[in-house]
Amino acid sequence: MTSVDIFHHDVPAQRDFGYGVTRNQVISQTLYVVGLRQHATATAEGNLAYFGDHRPVSTVLGVPELTFPGQVIEIGFIVDTKLPA
Template structure:
């Protein structure tokens, strides 16, 4: 597989956990759970759900840009949310704002905890390059 088919930010978590942010397989781009890392790999918003979701969406856009695809080519997503009852409305509102009129398949799971202390949200997704941008 060509190196351009794999995308990484070059942050410590990738080598610590042994994963890539995304990998292209044919026409599909499989994206690992995105969270609120900044450009250096730091996690600047522990406990702040709204800030984490904004940064997570920005990181999703970084992956999409690497492959030259858009949000409208996302076919499915899985959201992991700590304290989903408390954050359900904000999750739905942010999802609608992020996707506009596009409607990918989606699953939202309430979880007890995520990898980092204070991490409240993570989003994994799949994009299909055959869809119109």
């Protein structure tokens, strides 16, 4: 698999989502993936590595393209701030 440049947009994904929200408060996610068939394994592995034992509801959709040139994935989250961080 070839390497793809990543747009960071100053999102501290490995710490939290900002606003005091963490990955443990994610209750649902939607992933839009360009070339889902060729990126399915990497998508699943990345999701497992990021969430570990936490399992939010997940919808994964294959799409023909996204906004930024070379962008392969876009992820939307729904969080519950009443859950423990």
